[in-house]
Amino acid sequence: MNTAGHSEATARRGLELTPFRGLRYDPDRVGSLAAVTSPPYDVVVRPDGLHQLQSADPYNIVRLILPQATTPAERNEQAARTLRRWLSEGVLTADPDPGLYVYEQRDGDGMLQRGIIGALHLSEPSEGVVLPHEDVMPHVVADRAGLMRATSANLEPLLLTYRGNGSAAATAEVVERTAEEPPLLATTTEDGFSHRLWSVTEPADMARVQSDLARHQALIADGHHRWATYRRLRAEHPSPGPWDYGLVLLVDTARYPLRVRAIHRLLHGLRVADALAAVETLFRVRRLEVPLAQALEDLADAARAGNAFLLAGDGAFHLIDRPDPGLLTRTIPADRPAAWRTLDATVLHATLLDDVWHIPEDDPAHIAYIHDTAATVEKAERDGGTAVLMHPVREEVVRDLARQGVTMPRKSTSFGPKPASGLVLRALDL
Incomplete structure (x- = not known):
């Protein structure tokens, strides 16, 4: 051998x-x-x-x-x-x-x-x-x-x-x-x-x-x-x-x-109230007074129609979806496949983190990537930060983009x- x-x-x-x-x-x-x-x-x-x-x-x-x-x-x-x-x-x-x-x-x-x-x-x-x-x-x-x-x-x-x-x-x-x-x-x-x-x-x-x-x-x-x-x-x-x-x-x-499964984000130093104030005219925002499991179901329903995220850290869940099309056109690179441009992770990084919240994604002092949903929420509530909960991407989308040589934003998926x-x-x- x-x-x-x-x-x-x-x-x-x-x-x-x-x-x-x-x-x-x-x-x-x-x-x-x-x-x-x-x-x-x-x-x-x-x-x-x-x-x-x-x-x-x-x-x-x-x-x-x-x-x-x-x-x-x-x-x-x-x-x-x-x-x-x-x-x-x-x-x-x-x-x-x-x-x-x-x-x-x-x-x-x-x-x-x-x-x-x-x-x-x-x-x-x-x-x-x-x-x-x-x-x-x-x-x-x-x-x-x-x-x-x-x-x-x-x-x-x-x-x-x-x-x-x-x-x-x-x-x-x-x-x-x-x-x-x-x-x-x-x-x-x-x-x-x-x-x-x-x-x-x-x-x-x-x-x-x-x-x-x-x-x-x-x-x-x-x-x-x-x-x-x-x-x-x-x-x-x-x-x-x-x-x-x-x-x-x-x-x-x-x-x-x-x-x-999705990998969630914990944004250190960004209060939920400030995160919501920055997106209130750019996304539809709905406050959910429900348990985590129900909030995730609501996120899944919203994600079927387009980009959607759950914000948490203040004792409630806030579903943000239906981003302004003009905002997406201005912030997302147009030289990538449509499947990449419409990813939640793309919108999160190119639009929300970079353009709206101005958070450097490479700095551990500002952002953490956490696999466990409940732990992300708990840490946000304890530290006064904002948890951004994501909906997972389908494996076939991941494989198709990889075969095209197109990489997704970092920490987009958890297999x-x-x-x-x-x-x-x-x-x-x-």
């Missing part, structure tokens, strides 16, 4: 997934596997969730993906020291043989998702093998790059999707057959999701998966900043080498459709379920 990579001609055909020796927690050295896992670094609601995860177990993966220190350099060095210590103590150990990993997530509502984890060759953007659909924030890429350099590791997999060829596809057959075997690990996390992981080390099975995936392209569902980080670090290191690859989870959405961090890591020096 060639684990170092394929020929350039093969790399250009499609996805090139290679085996690796996964780093995994020794279950005898930690309290429980559930206690050492975490959501992806950008989903942890800081600081509340961070402190909760840190106290769950002294070896929780959050100490690697979100180290806490005064400066970025100190944080990165702290993570590197922690990883070295856990390796020397045997808390994390490398699997003996390179392999691919089948990963399963299941919740109590009957949702089942299976995919395959491996080290993916970082193709050139011009090859159209991996399709991003969102812009990235340079300071986040710089932050992740510093952490990966210091640890020399991919600490958590990206989530990529592809469209398989039905149940007869080789990858699907290997995934489903493997999932009938006893797993390497099984755990249930606090959110109610059960997680199982298997290794695929038979050369014939790995070759079948690699050959099948080489005919496909993938959409980045979650992890745009980490993908941009992979590419930056690849450019910094000699090639060929381990930095030519990045850790990913590939899910066939023809078999396992992902859930698409899930996302892989738990801490189940398998990739060290680049193995």
Whole structure:
């Protein structure tokens, strides 16, 4: 089995997934596997969730993906020291043989998702093998790059999707057959999701998966900043080498459709009253004295007819919709496809944030991106800011724009379920 990579001609055909020796927690050295896992670094609601995860177990993966220190350099060095210590103590150990990993997530509502984890060759953007659909924030890429350099590791997999060829596809057959075997690990996390992981080390099975995936392209569902980080670090290191690859989870959405949720905004320093005053002549504004669940239903109804948002933070919900057409014409670039110009995220960033509220979207001091709806509202009410709640975009819209080479505004979508961090890591020096 060639684990170092394929020929350039093969790399250009499609996805090139290679085996690796996964780093995994020794279950005898930690309290429980559930206690050492975490959501992806950008989903942890800081600081509340961070402190909760840190106290769950002294070896929780959050100490690697979100180290806490005064400066970025100190944080990165702290993570590197922690990883070295856990390796020397045997808390994390490398699997003996390179392999691919089948990963399963299941919740109590009957949702089942299976995919395959491996080290993916970082193709050139011009090859159209991996399709991003969102812009990235340079300071986040710089932050992740510093952490990966210091640890020399991919600490958590990206989530990529592809469209398989039905149940007869080789990858699907290997995934489903493997999932009938006893797993390497099984755990249930606090959110109610059960997680199982298997290794695929038979050369014939790995070759079948690699050959099948080489005919496909993938959409980045979650992890745009980490993908941009992979590419930056690849450019910094000699090639060929381990930095030519990045850790990913590939899910066939023809078999396992992902859930698409919105990512909400918390605007620090902008009171709800001021936000509403600025839009009262530009949007229709309605105050909703209803619970959150009903307010979200009202948002969904309004979103069917056009751009709509929920503002919160003052104890009520305010539905704003029907933006003035002249405002949109003046503020939204006309050189993009209609599907992009009419996105809620486009209107939010180009019209509301830039033109109406004058909020810099790159500055964490002014804006935060939060996945959890209730947490966004609670933080706005506690901090005196404004929560902007979004309605999710359909996956087919995202994929269509990505194929056109058009990126959506940053943090436009949240695909899930996302892989738990801490189940398998990739060290680049193995």
